[in-house]
Amino acid sequence: MKYPRFTGAEPCAQVGTDLFFTPDNSIVYRDIREVKALCDACPMQGPCLEYALHVNVVGIWGGTTESQRRMIRRERNIIAEPITKAS
Numbered sequence: 043m044k045y046p047r048f049t050g051a052e053p054c055a056q057v058g059t060d061l062f063f064t065p066d067n068s069i070v071y072r073d074i075r076e077v078k079a080l081c082d083a084c085p086m087q088g089p090c091l092e093y094a095l096h097v098n099v100v101g102i103w104g105g106t107t108e109s110q111r112r113m114i115r116r117e118r119n120i121i122a123e124p125i126t127k128a129s
C-alpha cells in the first residue's frame with residue numbers, strides 16, 4: 043500500500059500533528075470533533091482513509107479513529123499491514 047501523496051496544503055499540514063496524534067493515544071472528544079471537521083474539508087480524506095485502513099497506523103486518519111477503522115476493516119474484510127518504512 044502506497045503512502046498518499048500529500049502536498050502540504052492539506053488542513054492537517056496546517057495545524058500540526060498534536061491534534062491527530064497524542065503520546066498516550068488520549069485524544070479528547072473535543073479534539074476528535076475538531077480533527078474530523080478538518081478531515082471532512084480535505085480533498086485527501088479518501089486516500090488518507092484508504093491508507094489507514096490498509097496499514098496499521100495510529101491516530102486519526104481520514105477522519106476516523108483507530109477503533110472506527112477496526113470496525114470498517116471488519117465490515118470490509120481488510121487485514122491491515124504493519125507499518126514499514128517502505129510504505
